[in-house]
Amino acid sequence: MDSISVKTSTNEYAVxxxxxxxxxxxxxxxxxxxxxxxxxxxxxxxxxxxxxxxSLEPSFPVNYTVVPAGESSKSARVYFDIITEVIQSGLDxxxxxxxxxxxxxxxxxxxxxxxxxxGIDFIQMxxxxxxxxxxxxxxxAINHPEGKNLIGSFYPPQAVVYDVDTLHTIPLMEIRxxxxxxxxxxxxxxxxxxxxIEEVDLTKPLLDDQLMNHLxxxxxxxxxxxxxxxxxxxxRQYLNFGHTLGHALESELGYGKxxxxxxxxxxxxFAIKVSEAHFHTELPYQSLFEWxxxxxxxxxxxxxxxxxxxxxxxxxxxxAKKQSVQMVLLRELGEPITESIEDFTxxxxxEQFLRELVDR
Ligand SMILES: NC(=O)c1ccc[n+]([C@@H]2O[C@H](COP(=O)([O-])OP(=O)(O)OC[C@H]3O[C@@H](n4cnc5c(N)ncnc54)[C@H](O)[C@@H]3O)[C@@H](O)[C@H]2O)c1
Ligand SMILES: O=C(O)C(=O)C[C@@H](O)[C@H](O)[C@H](O)COP(=O)(O)O
Ligand SMILES: [Zn+2]
Numbered sequence: 074m075d076s077i078s079v080k081t082s083t084n085e086y087a088v089x090x091x092x093x094x095x096x097x098x099x100x101x102x103x104x105x106x107x108x109x110x111x112x113x114x115x116x117x118x119x120x121x122x123x124x125x126x127x128s129l130e131p132s133f134p135v136n137y138t139v140v141p142a143g144e145s146s147k148s149a150r151v152y153f154d155i156i157t158e159v160i161q162s163g164l165d166x167x168x169x170x171x172x173x174x175x176x177x178x179x180x181x182x183x184x185x186x187x188x189x190x191x192g193i194d195f196i197q198m199x200x201x202x203x204x205x206x207x208x209x210x211x212x213x214a215i216n217h218p219e220g221k222n223l224i225g226s227f228y229p230p231q232a233v234v235y236d237v238d239t240l241h242t243i244p245l246m247e248i249r250x251x252x253x254x255x256x257x258x259x260x261x262x263x264x265x266x267x268x269x270i271e272e273v274d275l276t277k278p279l280l281d282d283q284l285m286n287h288l289x290x291x292x293x294x295x296x297x298x299x300x301x302x303x304x305x306x307x308x309r310q311y312l313n314f315g316h317t318l319g320h321a322l323e324s325e326l327g328y329g330k331x332x333x334x335x336x337x338x339x340x341x342x343f344a345i346k347v348s349e350a351h352f353h354t355e356l357p358y359q360s361l362f363e364w365x366x367x368x369x370x371x372x373x374x375x376x377x378x379x380x381x382x383x384x385x386x387x388x389x390x391x392x393a394k395k396q397s398v399q400m401v402l403l404r405e406l407g408e409p410i411t412e413s414i415e416d417f418t419x420x421x422x423x424e425q426f427l428r429e430l431v432d433r
Pocket of ligand 2: 210254305309312313
């Protein structure tokens, strides 16, 4: 087992990564909790919940709830229903919540933990590649129809327990989605990381060592940034590379139509185009585009997609200031910077970008 420590000015926790960790949960729980409540989804439940229950039940009273798989469960209604179950299960301030699943479950369960009785402990047990990102850093949230993650908090977990054996069952679409966030970590970090990822062929079975290496480096990039700016006052915004358009696409198309990573992949392409225009520079747009194509990312968008709607949604992004869209751009690969982009410029670049995607 490997471990990465995340240490901010207010807290510290370990991200433990290795095979079979779901069978050893007692190692990671060092308080005598009154009760444990596991939140998982309908795909993960049959695969991994029995193992986690078996490893906890000798030592703790455990209850659980299962939400429907999919982004639409990251909603106010599902959140409220879980809070009701948590109350009825008799949880108190000495109880623990465990998020067992991908980023959807992690964000939702984390928000339940952050708000129930003004906050109780929680542990992230990520089960997707994407969740190497979502389980670290303490952003927890639910969606609003108007925008992604608009209701949320910064609420770090007590621990992240990443049993990488669970990754063997994720479907190809989710492998792609998760790799988009690894690509993001590489683009904001440095060229050698991107060059390594460029070698990956997601259409073939993943090589365990290679995946572990990429997950580890991705987590390290994220942890280093979060340690310096947990509440996103400045450099944490770089982790949002590709998300300004990505999130707008997710809410505009309807949550779940594109996976988060698919939307971020398109958002990164656009952010690179904007960077090239803004800084009069050339970035590896083409190599990213070709890698995404080779790996069957759905890059085409419906021709009916409305540029003004997307821009209005980008103005509801959490980085926006006084109705002005802020995007994370790259001066060079590995040199992110947040810039304000005028509406006029944005409309022109987005129209051109969408036209080019349709033409290709
Ligand atoms: N908090 C953060 O910092 C942060 C970072 C990135 C993304 N996110 C959020 O994370 C969410 C996306 O996370 P995700 O891509 O993990 O989606 P997800 O949790 O919806 O999981 C994707 C799919 O894979 C299934 N699944 C999960 N683990 C599995 C396994 N081991 N085997 C088989 N199937 C499995 C799920 O049931 C689901 O159908 C989005 O809501 C996004 O906004 C948050
Ligand atoms: O951790 C961060 O900070 C990120 O921006 C990571 C993103 O991958 C993630 O999707 C996050 O949930 C986006 O945050 P938001 O503040 O734009 O909702
Ligand atoms: Zn993301």
